[in-house]
Amino acid sequence: QSALTQPRSVSGSPGQSVTISCTGTSSDVGGYRYVSWYQLHPGKAPKLMIYDVTKRPSGVPDRFSGSKSGNTASLTISGLQAEDETDYYCCSYAGSYSYVFGSGTKVTVL
Amino acid sequence: EVQLVESGGGLVQPGGSLRLSCTASGFTVRSNFMSWVRLAPGKGLEWVSIIYDGGSTYYEDSVKGRFTISRDTSKNTLYLQMNSLRAEDTAVYYCARLIPPAHFDSWGQGALVTVSS
Numbered sequence: 001q002s003a004l005t006q007p008r009s010v011s012g013s014p015g016q017s018v019t020i021s022c023t024g025t026s027s028d029v030g031g032y033r034y035v036s037w038y039q040l041h042p043g044k045a046p047k048l049m050i051y052d053v054t055k056r057p058s059g060v061p062d063r064f065s066g067s068k069s070g071n072t073a074s075l076t077i078s079g080l081q082a083e084d085e086t087d088y089y090c091c092s093y094a095g096s097y098s099y100v101f102g103s104g105t106k107v108t109v110l
Numbered sequence: 111e112v113q114l115v116e117s118g119g120g121l122v123q124p125g126g127s128l129r130l131s132c133t134a135s136g137f138t139v140r141s142n143f144m145s146w147v148r149l150a151p152g153k154g155l156e157w158v159s160i161i162y163d164g165g166s167t168y169y170e171d172s173v174k175g176r177f178t179i180s181r182d183t184s185k186n187t188l189y190l191q192m193n194s195l196r197a198e199d200t201a202v203y204y205c206a207r208l209i210p211p212a213h214f215d216s217w218g219q220g221a222l223v224t225v226s227s
Contacts, residue, residue, distance in 0.1 A: 038214070082187065101157060103154040
């Protein structure tokens with residue numbers, strides 16, 4: 001199972017919006033509405049930010065939103081803040097009781 | 111409060127074995143889907159294995175036949191037995207709870223496994 005494709009990095013100024021793409025195939029992202037997104041700060045436990053493409057867990061700011069079109073899912077961070085600067089990973093169910101993660105994207109706040 | 115704490119990481123030679131533990135609190139391991147995910151240096155997250163509440167287990171292709179996921183209900187602990195370790199298994203290993211159908215809602219802080227001679 002190949003990793004989902006994410007841009008290596010995206011950047012934006014405070015208050016701006018950034019969007020991270022996550023491209024897979026019809027066997028994973030395109031085949032299910034089971035895409036989730038995770039935030040990884042170094043040395044900390046990964047944090048769930050979005051699940052089932054668009055749903056936001058309680059406690060996650062509404063600045064974070066998810067969407068999907070075809071084989072590509074996206075995470076948008078609106079009103080970018082300094083604390084958003086870190087790594088983000090997408091994940092999709094890939095059938096046959098398996099899961100596949102993305103290659104990871106570093107978000108930089110300029 | 112849901113909490114997951116990994117232990118058992120360390121330095122091991124190629125071909126060696128290591129067992130990771132993940133002790134859970136705030137919920138019952140046996141009643142949940144539990145998984146291992148790893149983050150190798152310079153690479154992205156990679157799903158490794160999962161055990162369903164009924165006991166069925168599944169593995170990523172590169173670890174099949176070498177890694178075994180299991181649980182001890184009396185200790186509310188998840189395990190990952192890793193045999194025939196390779197340099198490419200070097201990573202931080204996280205345990206995570208999966209909420210069906212497919213998202214990981216709780217994670218541990220990770221255990222570092224280094225495979226090197």
